[in-house]
Amino acid sequence: xxxxxxxxxxxxxxxxxxxxxxxxxxxxxxxxxxxxxxxxxxxxxxxxxxxxxxxxxxxxxxxxxxxxxxxxxxxxxxxxxxxxxxxxxxxxxxxxxxxxxxxxxxxxxxxxxxxxxxxxxxxxxxxxxxxxxxxxx
Numbered sequence: 001x002x003x004x005x006x007x008x009x010x011x012x013x014x015x016x017x018x019x020x021x022x023x024x025x026x027x028x029x030x031x032x033x034x035x036x037x038x039x040x041x042x043x044x045x046x047x048x049x050x051x052x053x054x055x056x057x058x059x060x061x062x063x064x065x066x067x068x069x070x071x072x073x074x075x076x077x078x079x080x081x082x083x084x085x086x087x088x089x090x091x092x093x094x095x096x097x098x099x100x101x102x103x104x105x106x107x108x109x110x111x112x113x114x115x116x117x118x119x120x121x122x123x124x125x126x127x128x129x130x131x132x133x134x135x136x137x
Contacts, residue, residue, distance in 0.1 A: 001045055001070065003085055003122065005037035009096050014087045017103040023052060023059075027068040030100050031084040032093060038125035039070070039083050054110065057117075072124070073117045082121035 005012075012032045018024040047060035047069060058072045070085040087093050105113065 001042070001085065001089070002040045003032075003034070003037065003090065004040070004125075005034040005122075007034050007037070009092050010098070012087070012093055012096075012098060013101060014093075014098050015101040015103045017105055019102055020104055020106060028086065028088055029068065030087045031071070032087045032090070033082075033084045033120055033122040035082075035120055035122060037122050039085065039122045040125050054113070056110070056113070073114075073121060075114060075118060077114070078118070080118070081124040082117055083124055084121050 012034070014030050014032050016024055016030045018029055021029065023029065046063035048063055049058045049060055051058055056073060058074075060069050060072065061067065062069050067089075068086055069089060070083050072081060072083045074081050087098075108116075
């Protein structure tokens with residue numbers, strides 16, 4: 001997975017809903033994204049996929065070690081894909097020890113969740129041409 005961004009590592013704003021989500025708590029679900037950047041996946045980035053709750057977000061786990069890697073959302077209306085990645089996968093970002101914003105999604109409607117993801121998650125690109133801020137090798 002390659003996260004391409006113009007943001008400096010110190011400018012990312014990690015967030016987590018681990019205070020209200022047992023899944024995020026159990027899997028160190030601290031997420032980063034850049035809505036102006038892009039995420040590209042390599043053909044050999046093998047994952048297993050699980051969906052929870054609404055079934056609208058796919059959580060991808062490394063097929064080799066089982067660690068949670070990223071989450072994908074396929075927008076059924078605009079037909080675009082967006083993702084968030086775990087900050088722990090990017091050493092340069094994890095070393096920054098950035099403050100983690102608390103997120104809460106209880107009682108969020110599908111439309112509110114859809115808009116939140118489209119506005120704040122990272123678009124998925126077939127090939128990423130922007131400057132690489134971090135790479136999972």
